[in-house]
Amino acid sequence: MSSRRSSRITDEEISELISKLQSLLPESRRRSMSRASAAKLLKETCSYIKSLHREVDDLSDRLSDLMSSMDSGSPQADIIRSILRS
């Protein structure tokens, strides 16, 4: 993607980038955003990123839990090995 090196960023460029962010929001968050201002979209984006960070934390928790009940001879370990080999 080419990026202009000029110091003057156009409003159009900004609004294009903001609508791209809008398109990345999941369906559930996008519903109220159809006529949202840039500020509202940014706010929703921040909230979405925070929730994604929380999901990573939560999934790390649960994976750690699951792995504690695994040992190297278990079928689950074989699953991981086979995914790695494929």
Add this chain to the structure above:
Amino acid sequence: MESKSYTTGSRDNANRNLEGSKTLMASHFLRALFRIQQTSTTRSSFAGRRRRIRRAAYASMAYSAGTRRAWSRALLRKLRSRARLRFPRRLSRAARPQRGDTDQAQVLRKLVPGGPGMDYCKLLEETADYIRCLTTQVRLMQTVMDSISS
């Protein structure tokens, strides 16, 4: 001339990049998980293993994007310096407000790695890529969970 079904354009390039990096992300994360599994003993704490898994998640994100992106470069730096991986809630000294910043842009800077160093336009670009990568990582972790617990 044979007509291909490929379309050209930067969006398609971005999609191709994403496919390649998804594979990289998955293999990196799975290898890390396997290592963690092998090296964590019954004595090692749950919290320690959880921290390693979380770190592996962000590492595989950063390695999949490599040095192509400012956010991944910043993340790689953080990982290599072995600093704690945190997204600070309070505005740190480094995150000085830039010209034209709204309150929300400030908040966004704290959430995206490397945010403080970017101008507004770059911040928006990097945020989009960061979100795409985050959602891919989350989906990857869910998939691994589903296959392990089945």
